[in-house]
Amino acid sequence: xxxxxxxxxxxxxxxxxxxxxxxxxxxxxxxxxxxxxxxxxxxxxxxxxxxxxxxxxxxxxxxxxxxxxxxxxxxxxxxxxxxxxxxxxxxxxxxxxxxxxxxxxxxxxxxxxxxxxxxxxxxxxxxxxxxxxxxxxxxxxxxxxxxxxxxxxxxxxxxxxxxxxxxxxxxxxxxxxxxxxxxxxxxxxxxxxxxxxxxxxxxxxxxxxxxxxxxx
Amino acid sequence: xxxxxxxxxxxxxxxxxxxxxxxxxxxxxxxxxxxxxxxxxxxxxxxxxxxxxxxxxxxxxxxxxxxxxxxxxxxxxxxxxxxxxxxxxxxxxxxxxxxxxxxxxxxxxxxxxxxxxxxxxxxxxxxxxxxxxxxxxxxxxxxxxxxxxxxxxxxxxxxxxxxxxxxxxxxxxxxxxxxxxxxxxxxxxxxxxxxxxxxxxxxxxxxxxxxxxxxx
Amino acid sequence: xxxxxxxxxxxxxxxxxxxxxxxxxxxxxxxxxxxxxxxxxxxxxxxxxxxxxxxxxxxxxxxxxxxxxxxxxxxxxxxxxxxxxxxxxxxxxxxxxxxxxxxxxxxxxxxxxxxxxxxxxxxxxxxxxxxxxxxxxxxxxxxxxxxxxxxxxxxxxxxxxxxxxxxxxxxxxxxxxxxxxxxxxxxxxxxxxxxxxxxxxxxxxxxxxxxxxxxx
Amino acid sequence: xxxxxxxxxxxxxxxxxxxxxxxxxxxxxxxxxxxxxxxxxxxxxxxxxxxxxxxxxxxxxxxxxxxxxxxxxxxxxxxxxxxxxxxxxxxxxxxxxxxxxxxxxxxxxxxxxxxxxxxxxxxxxxxxxxxxxxxxxxxxxxxxxxxxxxxxxxxxxxxxxxxxxxxxxxxxxxxxxxxxxxxxxxxxxxxxxxxxxxxxxxxxxxxxxxxxxxxx
DNA sequence: GCGTAACCGAGACGGTACGTCCAGTCTTTGA
DNA sequence: TCAAAGACTGGACGTACCGTCTCGGTTACGC
Numbered sequence: 001x002x003x004x005x006x007x008x009x010x011x012x013x014x015x016x017x018x019x020x021x022x023x024x025x026x027x028x029x030x031x032x033x034x035x036x037x038x039x040x041x042x043x044x045x046x047x048x049x050x051x052x053x054x055x056x057x058x059x060x061x062x063x064x065x066x067x068x069x070x071x072x073x074x075x076x077x078x079x080x081x082x083x084x085x086x087x088x089x090x091x092x093x094x095x096x097x098x099x100x101x102x103x104x105x106x107x108x109x110x111x112x113x114x115x116x117x118x119x120x121x122x123x124x125x126x127x128x129x130x131x132x133x134x135x136x137x138x139x140x141x142x143x144x145x146x147x148x149x150x151x152x153x154x155x156x157x158x159x160x161x162x163x164x165x166x167x168x169x170x171x172x173x174x175x176x177x178x179x180x181x182x183x184x185x186x187x188x189x190x191x192x193x194x195x196x197x198x199x200x201x202x203x204x205x206x207x208x209x210x211x212x213x214x215x216x
Numbered sequence: 217x218x219x220x221x222x223x224x225x226x227x228x229x230x231x232x233x234x235x236x237x238x239x240x241x242x243x244x245x246x247x248x249x250x251x252x253x254x255x256x257x258x259x260x261x262x263x264x265x266x267x268x269x270x271x272x273x274x275x276x277x278x279x280x281x282x283x284x285x286x287x288x289x290x291x292x293x294x295x296x297x298x299x300x301x302x303x304x305x306x307x308x309x310x311x312x313x314x315x316x317x318x319x320x321x322x323x324x325x326x327x328x329x330x331x332x333x334x335x336x337x338x339x340x341x342x343x344x345x346x347x348x349x350x351x352x353x354x355x356x357x358x359x360x361x362x363x364x365x366x367x368x369x370x371x372x373x374x375x376x377x378x379x380x381x382x383x384x385x386x387x388x389x390x391x392x393x394x395x396x397x398x399x400x401x402x403x404x405x406x407x408x409x410x411x412x413x414x415x416x417x418x419x420x421x422x423x424x425x426x427x428x429x430x431x432x
Numbered sequence: 433x434x435x436x437x438x439x440x441x442x443x444x445x446x447x448x449x450x451x452x453x454x455x456x457x458x459x460x461x462x463x464x465x466x467x468x469x470x471x472x473x474x475x476x477x478x479x480x481x482x483x484x485x486x487x488x489x490x491x492x493x494x495x496x497x498x499x500x501x502x503x504x505x506x507x508x509x510x511x512x513x514x515x516x517x518x519x520x521x522x523x524x525x526x527x528x529x530x531x532x533x534x535x536x537x538x539x540x541x542x543x544x545x546x547x548x549x550x551x552x553x554x555x556x557x558x559x560x561x562x563x564x565x566x567x568x569x570x571x572x573x574x575x576x577x578x579x580x581x582x583x584x585x586x587x588x589x590x591x592x593x594x595x596x597x598x599x600x601x602x603x604x605x606x607x608x609x610x611x612x613x614x615x616x617x618x619x620x621x622x623x624x625x626x627x628x629x630x631x632x633x634x635x636x637x638x639x640x641x642x643x644x645x646x647x648x
Numbered sequence: 649x650x651x652x653x654x655x656x657x658x659x660x661x662x663x664x665x666x667x668x669x670x671x672x673x674x675x676x677x678x679x680x681x682x683x684x685x686x687x688x689x690x691x692x693x694x695x696x697x698x699x700x701x702x703x704x705x706x707x708x709x710x711x712x713x714x715x716x717x718x719x720x721x722x723x724x725x726x727x728x729x730x731x732x733x734x735x736x737x738x739x740x741x742x743x744x745x746x747x748x749x750x751x752x753x754x755x756x757x758x759x760x761x762x763x764x765x766x767x768x769x770x771x772x773x774x775x776x777x778x779x780x781x782x783x784x785x786x787x788x789x790x791x792x793x794x795x796x797x798x799x800x801x802x803x804x805x806x807x808x809x810x811x812x813x814x815x816x817x818x819x820x821x822x823x824x825x826x827x828x829x830x831x832x833x834x835x836x837x838x839x840x841x842x843x844x845x846x847x848x849x850x851x852x853x854x855x856x857x858x859x860x861x862x863x864x
Numbered sequence: 865g866c867g868t869a870a871c872c873g874a875g876a877c878g879g880t881a882c883g884t885c886c887a888g889t890c891t892t893t894g895a
Numbered sequence: 896t897c898a899a900a901g902a903c904t905g906g907a908c909g910t911a912c913c914g915t916c917t918c919g920g921t922t923a924c925g926c
Contacts, residue, residue, distance in 0.1 A: 050910085148409065
């Protein structure tokens, strides 16, 4: 193996990294992912192309990190101070509320997800990243591990709590249950089959929980 | 506008069209969609580049048609003769069986879907097409209209029959119900979160129908 | 061997070739050879880079052809009509006059050579080409074959005539004699040791012919 | 102007300088001048790039010094001890012998020059340096001043001695005479028109001296 | 003998040009 | 009279070096 000696991360320029994130997100938002080029990102960031190639293996990887950074920052802004580490670890979510009413709590969260997916600012980069991950297994794995799984874990936690409280069948698999809730929203959003609304989110919760309620 | 005279479809060479389909599918299968080029398809098909540009607006459009053609052929092979038109209109499916046992019928069909998604031969082009449609709205619309919707319509038909037979809540929306069944499979397959198995398909049917059964 | 199929010269665009010659000569004249880039030539010529790479193996080769073309055109302009082929074959020279006075004839021609070498318009590309040929043997061979040898052949012809006329020692080798005349001029010009003047040319002729005159 | 303080030559690392010379000569010999890079020299010499940029203005300047150093060392090896300064000042030559037979003495020296030019070890760097000097006037001047002129001066000395001894026409200009001897060899070597042999050197001496002999 | 100022190896940085690949258009040519 | 073949402009790719800068570390001079 010729392991093409890794660059010294200690000397990395933070200024450049930030500028690259900003440029990447801006360009993808403006022109779409396909028309965004590494040369374009470098130019917009005022950075040499090599500085991108030194630290990222692909355009998709740049966007992924930029995206994660954006999420972490967004979280950091609203988070209580001194708790930044926790935020960045779980993708910027703070957990699903537990008011005792599982359906209401899920509707709240899923409606927020609907709004997020419909936010035109997030749409372009999120679609780009997802599509890239569908085709590129390695990138997809990273996407799932760093972005998706942390969010899904919150549902598992909430659903387990519901099971313990007797609001959910004890023999239901939380992971599968979660997919029953999330997948339909993702499906509509990704494939643009039908509009993605709050009402749809509510219906999904109702239908899904119907089959998961404890036996009478 | 200079209305650049449309090509005369009557004179189109069938031989070339077929060769282009074959080359496109073969190359996407071998090298992936990203590394497949129009020049490469033309060369492999023994066709001038212009012959591709004359009839299709993009690489994705070529692949889409090649894909539809493949589906139509696959259907034509097993279909009763003299019924090819009907097949190609519904994506090659012949409808969901109705044995009176809704859960069993759905499991049968969804298990077949799982097998199809796990078929390595279909995987590359299907993923490519889906990913492209996620990013390119026009292509996505075509994908949904020509490939997805015809298949989903079969579920709607079956579910409506179930409602009439009293096996499904009368106030349930079949379209939403269908998404509850299909979306989780699609989710696992597209995002590669967890393995996609027959057992998973069965569980989804059980959980989903649980909430859609008629009230006792 | 993978002989990277040669392009079809019959379809070559004359317009592009000419534009490339012009751009190459202009840029070398303006910025020098080192600062002239293939990208720059392509941009100035309004031509894709690939059109250069398709037809020439290197920047030096482009310049060489541009140079030969310039010489051929310059010759064609002053030459009697209907004789263009002959001109381009001997580098644009029409032969060394033969007035019967060898020394006078040589001085005439060498003074003209001095003027040509001192012409600032020719200087940059000629130096560039020569320097490149010194380092790149293949290019040097082409330079010698296409530009230098045809000119030197004229001297050989004139010197042989002088031998036949008894104005030059019969046992003198014309090729060596020619080098005795030409090399000192080239030496001064290439290495810029001392100024290159008409007087110097005259002196060289006198000194050189002194040793080559027929024995009394 | 910001007079960017000159580096302190007193602290200069001799070890690095030597390593850079060695690396430069080795790389030019192995890969040719064009493919030799400053980064490559630095890497091979185990030296930071800045150490090169601190002390030399260009790749050509490095090679020039390396070349001069090599000449000085080569001279130092065979020179009588305690006389190193004199050697390095005249390019490593010890003067042209004066046996009283001018032609013989010149043939001896020119044959040695032929051998040196044909020495494959010297060839690459010498050609590179010469070619560079042809295009870059400043470097060319340095080349002439430091390498060429000291050697040519030896010829002038010997030729003047010949004049005083009555072996050469009194009105002949030694500088021009020298060029008549040297230039043809240089010409063949630089332009690779014809092979450069001892016989050729002899012929040149004969032809040139023929015209410079004292009038009978 | 002790800062401190310079050199040093190392290598990241903003850039420029390289030579290649392919997109999409236009032109020629042979069947 | 097509369509194959393929040359064309254009532009991004990923690489190689350029010349500058900054980082620790290591001399070696001057106080």
